[in-house]
Amino acid sequence: MAEDVIVAIDGGPASNAAVDWMLDRARTATLSVELTTVVELDWAPAGGPEDDFHIVYERALSEAGRRVDEAAPTLRKTSVVRRGSPVEELIRASTRADLLVIGTNKRTGFLAGAVYGTLPLRLAAHARCPLVVVPANWTRSDGPVVAGAEDDRSSDVALDFAAREAARLGRGLVIVHAWTIPATLGLDDGSIVPFDALQEAHEEILALAAGRIRAAHPGLEVAPVLEQGPAAPTLVEASQMAALLVVGTHGRGAVAGLILGSVSHDVLLNMPCPIAVVPRPAPPPVTAM
Template identity: 45%
Template sequence: MSEKLMVAVDNRGISEPVLAWLTQRRRANAGHLEVEIVTVAELGWIPANTAEIEYRKVYEHALWEARETLAAALHGAVIETTMLWGTPSEQLVGVSGRADLLILGSDKTGVVAGFVSGTLPLRVVTHSACPVVVVPAGWTAGERGVVAGVSLEPSDFAVTDFAAREAERTHGELRLVHALPIPPALLSADLIAPVTRDDVRESAEGALKVAVDDLLVRYPRLSISAYTTDIRAAQALAVEATNADLVVVGTHGRGFLRRIVLGSVSHDLLLNTPCPVAVVHNREGH
């Protein structure tokens, strides 16, 4: 399988967790692999009394070091480097269209590596032309399967298909998780609820079974499980992430709506997950 990965690094180069994630992925796919290492330097962040040429050399060295590291770890991969100037979020979004996946690390320091502590993740993830994978600090590779958060809407197709392919790639289990919505009428003691909580659960479990059956048609060798939960989606996925190698979530709607949902689920998850998170732009089903 041919794949093009884009790895964003700051002036410290590639982190150990990102290297571990890329190495694990390479072991699972011996096909043609291209990796573009990208760093973005902001002229406005040049320290006082530091010449631009010295500032540039720091990033150039980080790129060179990352390239040497990946060349040794990802046997047979074609590796190139790119240095950009400008606003990191805008530059990363601008080049994301030439990759299948954009990978970023997070340790809450630096410009790119610490992006989950600010607004950069919302801008990059929301507008990226390809799925974005965020690898948290402290993560170590394992064989713990893939978790996907689903809303049981037609637009789930992009999320579940991406998650299924990732699980199949590593021969791991795929677990679908759906957080039960609370019907407005159930929130008021003064109203007679037209449906009960059990009705909502039964309907969701039926839809989950359909989703699993549909995936098994396309991925017959995949082990798939699914369940509903009463707790918040981000919390449920963070709990599942403790026993997973990847959590996959989607962006819903467009424009302002997409940013709201991303902020309430994906962003919360990015701040709390112990394992890599992939954010996939939803599209209407097949």
């Protein structure tokens, strides 16, 4: 069955990188691709005719389609122009996709609502399918897939996604678990911090996560890595040569930063490689008794 992939297009180098990443994926997966651009109706260049401005979006979409046709002429694709808020339209599109792919850079693009800046963070917090954010300077890497393991089972969905990606690519999977000494432990009462006991507890957390993945993917090379320190810098450092870094979200709520989680937020601001943000599944509905 083909994987439904949506690639956001804004005509800049970031979305070009997103298209290139998708084309690379098409080498090892069967894809059905939608190239989409969002015309933000609330904004247009001062003094510029609105219709002319819309042509810029359509031209960017057409150019992306041409690049796909040249690189992968048999790839099934469609091109869609959406109108509205880029965040809202892409979140809506994600409800029927298996993967949403966007590019990112910190430079100012020529389209309002272009795929850079805060858009990846907002999409990562609310997308209904895994979101892959591709840096504008992306080049193909033969490195492993890296994923972060949390203290609890909240990262299981992200780890499962990472394992499937590693198996698809024929790469190893590096599972990173970072731990710190709780700030309130032993500060006021003069007690000795049980360092060895804490480390052993986190070693067990990592071993359980790695064991579960090995059992589900017997042929996959899994390398567990335990590090003491903040999680986000540890993951960024571990992913410098990675093909993909996979992180999870903390579910959905009222505040985007809390939904996404500080670790995912921070790695998206310090991207060492493409990052996949995998949402946790929605809890089952509560049935009235």
